[in-house]
Each structure stands twice: as C-alpha cells, then as structure tokens.
Amino acid sequence: MALRTAGSVLVVFLWSVTVVLGQDGWSVTYTTQSICALKGSTVELTCSYTYPSGHKVTTTFWFTEWGTGVEPKDLGQDPEYAGRLKYHGDKKSDCTLRITDLRLSDSAGFRFRFITSGGKGSGPPVSLTVSDVVLEMDPTSVSEGERVTLRCRTNCTLDPITAFSWYKNGQPIPNSNTSSPVYILFSVSSEDTGRYSCSVEGHEDLPSAEETLNVTYGPRNTSVSVSPSGDIVEGSSVTLTCSSDANPPVDKYTWYKKKVTSPKASGQSYSITNISSEDRGEYYCEAQNGRGSMNSTALMIIVAGKQTSVLTAAVGIIVVVLVLILCLSGLMWFRKKNSTSTSNTRDTADDGQGDSSPVYDNISNMDMTPTAAQTESTYDQDDVHYASVHFSRSKNQEVPLYSTVQLHQPQKQDQDVQYAAVKFNLPSSATQPAAAQAAEVDASEIYSTVNKPRTKKT
Structure with missing residues (x-):
C-alpha cells in the first residue's frame, strides 16, 4: 500500500489498574486488563510491582502459559518473539513490556512474574487482542x-x-x-x-x-481490423479480426455480410481465402457476453483485378521500352531515307514532268558563238559569264523547291562579273498560301551565275 511507512509505531497506553496479590506488600499494578491492537502495530504492557521490604528481586519475566505445579516459561526465550520482545522494567519496581510487529497469533493473556530472595509473586492476566x-x-x-x-x-x-x-x-x-x-x-x-x-x-x-470490485458490462467499442492491409486482389487471402471491450470478456463472436441473412462464420477471427469478385461487400461482427451484445461498424472489402507478379510486370515494362526504342529508331531512319530520296528527286526533276512544285532548272554553261579572237584565247579566259534564270511556279505550289545550278569553273580568275536579274512568276493571292503572300510582300532578288564571253588577254 502506498501509505505504508516503515518503522511506524502504534503504542497502546493503558489505564492504571491495581492488582493486589496479598498482604505484606506483595502487589502488581497494570494500566488495563484488556488491550485491542492492530496487526503490525506496537503495544506496551505498562505495569509496576511491590514486595516486602528487605527482599531482593532475583528474577523477572512475562509469560502466557501456566499450569498447576509447572513453572511458566519466559517469553524472552520463545523463538516466536525473537527480536520483537523488549523488557523495559527493572528489578526494583518497573515491569513494562513492549511487543513490536504484532501478529494475529499474539492474541493471548499476558502475566508478569517476579522472584525475590524471600518469595514469588505473579500478576493476573492482561488480555491482548490483535486485529487487522x-x-x-x-x-x-x-x-x-x-x-x-x-x-x-x-x-x-x-x-x-x-x-x-x-x-x-x-x-x-x-x-x-x-x-x-x-x-x-x-x-x-x-x-x-x-x-x-x-x-x-x-x-x-x-x-x-485489498478485496476487488468487479463491475460487469456488455460489449462496447466493437471494431473490425483486416490483415494484411492494403489493396485486396483476386486470388489473395485476408483475415478479419473482431475486438471489443467487455466485462466479462466476450464469449461469442459472429460474422455477417450485409444483404446476406445467414451468418458467414463464428469466432474472433474470420479468414477469406482465394478472394473473388463475389466476396466484395461490407462485413461486420457481433460481440456478445452475458451482459449483452454489440455490432461493429461495417468494413468494406473492395476486390481488385488479379495481381500481376513483379517479374511479369518488369518484363512487360522492358518489352514496352524496347518497342518504343525500335519505333523511334525506325521513324528516324524512315525520315532520313525520305529526305535523301526527296533531295535526289529534286535534283533530277524538270518542268516537263508535270510536277505540281516549281523546280529550278539545271543550268549549264552557255556557249556563246566565239569570234576568232575569242576562240584563240578560250583557254586563257578567266572571266565568268552569267545568264538570266527564269523560275515558273504552279498555281498549286505552296513551297518553292530549288534545284542545283551547275556553274562552270573558270580556268583563271575572271576579271569582270555580270549579274542577271531573276524573275519569279507568283500565283494569284487567291491560291497563294499565307507564307507565299508574305514572301510576295517582302520579295528579294536572287542572282544566278552564268558564263560571259571570254576575251583575250592583252
């Protein structure tokens, strides 16, 4: 107990009572002849005694048992009182006795006895009752x-x-x-x-x-938990557990599924194995003891599709990534090939092919009719000749395409360079795309290199 303290002492003080043993001055006096003390406490049996003058006290002690013709035993020699009995008296007049750590077995009648050089004397019993x-x-x-x-x-x-x-x-x-x-x-x-x-x-x-007070009551705070937690997929298993506060403890658990009249199972735990879509729904338990019953709140079980293994999912991801890589690589290769093919087509196209896109004509070096002097100095000619280049555009053409213009490489550096204006025939604004109309507003001249007649150097 929290309030128990070591070394506490309960002392019972007794009222003075004189007990006369006989004539000639023999007497024993107690403060009371009846004592009530608590178990574990300390009690003092206070007394005094007298004897005739001229006598000398030789022996004093307390005892509880006596009989005719038998000398009583000193309590100080009893192992039951070892360390608990303390005689405070003397061999003159005081006979007080203290007993500590009282036990229920200490309840008895206690008597004082003394022996002198001229006789013996004993007091009547003092009743000690020890109670808890x-x-x-x-x-x-x-x-x-x-x-x-x-x-x-x-x-x-x-x-x-x-x-x-x-x-x-x-x-x-x-x-x-x-x-x-x-x-x-x-x-x-x-x-x-x-x-x-x-x-x-x-x-x-x-x-x-301490005796214990037991207050009984019916189930309360009834709830359901699911293990393992997380998503529930087809083919897996789960265990539902019902818990409830009750006194006495719950002695019966019953499991139900909403919209199903008959119970699903009994017991504190309910396991559902190999779950399918038919198992989805709301589940609850009923807890019952001798004092009443209580239903838990409903737990919704949602069943997802079959679980795919981690390895299968990883392989699927890898396959998808590889397919994407191959598709991208193929697309890039196709675009590159298409670009090369288009370039080659443009190089060989001419106006007679009926292409809807205008193509610039390949222009070669134009041979002029040489004079005698010009012929004579042909190989020494380093002048560059230019010719006028004409571009025609189809009405349906949206993006002009350009062809390669081949230039004659002169043997020597030309001294004079001539340029010819390049003329573009543009479609009407009704059929011309926006980009082309913008280009028409901001037109620029394009120059083409042509050969000019070479003259002989002087």
Whole structure:
C-alpha cells in the first residue's frame, strides 16, 4: 500500500489498574486488563510491582502459559518473539513490556512474574487482542448502475476512533474521510472497477487488505481490423479480426455480410481465402457476453483485378521500352531515307514532268558563238559569264523547291562579273498560301551565275 511507512509505531497506553496479590506488600499494578491492537502495530504492557521490604528481586519475566505445579516459561526465550520482545522494567519496581510487529497469533493473556530472595509473586492476566482492519464489500461483482456498500471494521474495539479513510488502487479517494465505518458507492460504472481498502485514522500505515470490485458490462467499442492491409486482389487471402471491450470478456463472436441473412462464420477471427469478385461487400461482427451484445461498424472489402507478379510486370515494362526504342529508331531512319530520296528527286526533276512544285532548272554553261579572237584565247579566259534564270511556279505550289545550278569553273580568275536579274512568276493571292503572300510582300532578288564571253588577254 502506498501509505505504508516503515518503522511506524502504534503504542497502546493503558489505564492504571491495581492488582493486589496479598498482604505484606506483595502487589502488581497494570494500566488495563484488556488491550485491542492492530496487526503490525506496537503495544506496551505498562505495569509496576511491590514486595516486602528487605527482599531482593532475583528474577523477572512475562509469560502466557501456566499450569498447576509447572513453572511458566519466559517469553524472552520463545523463538516466536525473537527480536520483537523488549523488557523495559527493572528489578526494583518497573515491569513494562513492549511487543513490536504484532501478529494475529499474539492474541493471548499476558502475566508478569517476579522472584525475590524471600518469595514469588505473579500478576493476573492482561488480555491482548490483535486485529487487522477488514474491508467488507457487498456485493463484490455488480452490473453498471447498481450500488455497492463498503464497510471498514476490526475484530475488537479500538479506542478512540475518530474517522476512517478509503483508498482505491492504493490512492486515497478524494473527500472520502468519514466518521462512519460505512462507505457507499452509488450507481457504479466501469470506471469504479478496482482494488479498494480502508484504514483507521491515525493508523493510515496499517490499512486493510485489498478485496476487488468487479463491475460487469456488455460489449462496447466493437471494431473490425483486416490483415494484411492494403489493396485486396483476386486470388489473395485476408483475415478479419473482431475486438471489443467487455466485462466479462466476450464469449461469442459472429460474422455477417450485409444483404446476406445467414451468418458467414463464428469466432474472433474470420479468414477469406482465394478472394473473388463475389466476396466484395461490407462485413461486420457481433460481440456478445452475458451482459449483452454489440455490432461493429461495417468494413468494406473492395476486390481488385488479379495481381500481376513483379517479374511479369518488369518484363512487360522492358518489352514496352524496347518497342518504343525500335519505333523511334525506325521513324528516324524512315525520315532520313525520305529526305535523301526527296533531295535526289529534286535534283533530277524538270518542268516537263508535270510536277505540281516549281523546280529550278539545271543550268549549264552557255556557249556563246566565239569570234576568232575569242576562240584563240578560250583557254586563257578567266572571266565568268552569267545568264538570266527564269523560275515558273504552279498555281498549286505552296513551297518553292530549288534545284542545283551547275556553274562552270573558270580556268583563271575572271576579271569582270555580270549579274542577271531573276524573275519569279507568283500565283494569284487567291491560291497563294499565307507564307507565299508574305514572301510576295517582302520579295528579294536572287542572282544566278552564268558564263560571259571570254576575251583575250592583252
């Protein structure tokens, strides 16, 4: 108990009572002839004695057992009292005895005996009753809303008693000190479940033993959990577990599926193996004990498609990536080939092929009719000749295409260069694309290189 303290001492002081043993000055005086003490406490048996003058005291002791013609045994020699018995008297007049750590077995009649040089004397018995503090609970097991009566008592009367203290789970109950030995719990709830005890005021370190209050109630806080957690796919297995707070514990669990009249299973756990789409739906459990029953909230099970293995998924991803790479490579190769083919086509196209796209004509070196002087100096000619180039455009042409213009490489550097204007025939604005109209607004001259007649150097 939390309030128990080591080394505490309960001392019972007794009222003075004179016991006369006979004439001629023999006597033993006790403070009382009846003592009530608590188990675990300390008690003092206070007494004094007298004897005739001229006598010398040789032996003093306390005893509990005696018989006719048999010398009583000294309690100081009894192993049951080893370390617990202390004689505070002397061999003159004081015969006080202290007993510590009282036990229930210490309840007995105690007597003092002394022997002098001239005779023997003994006092009458002093009754010692050792009691523990007892807590009585009625009833010890109740349903919520019922009443419980607690009673604190001892086997003998302690004097004086002013109040009693009450404890739950080793801690004082607030505002529970009362002069009455009865404490009542009205309309108990599950929160009142626990271990109770009581003590006598002034002896809080010596409380009663704890007996337990059991408050029963039906299932509450009933819920369902699923394992494993996460997505539920076809072919997998799950286990549903029902939990509930109840006293006494739940003794029956029943599983149901909404919109299905008959129960699915019984027991705290319910396993569903090889799940299919037919297993999807809302599941709940019913918890029941002797005090009532309660349903859990519904748990929705959603069944997804069959689970694909990690290896299969990885292979599928790799295949998709490879296909994409091949497609991209093929597309790039096709574009490159198409570009090369188009270029070759443009190089060989001419106006007589009926191509819808205008193509510039290949122009070769134009041979002029040479004069005698010109013929004579042909090989020395390094002048460059230019001819006028004419471009024709189809009405349906959107993008002009250009062809290669071949130029004659002169043997020597030309001294003079002549240029000829290049004329473009553009379609009407009605059939001309936007890009071409823009080009018409911002037209520029294009020059083509042609051969000019060579003259002889002087």
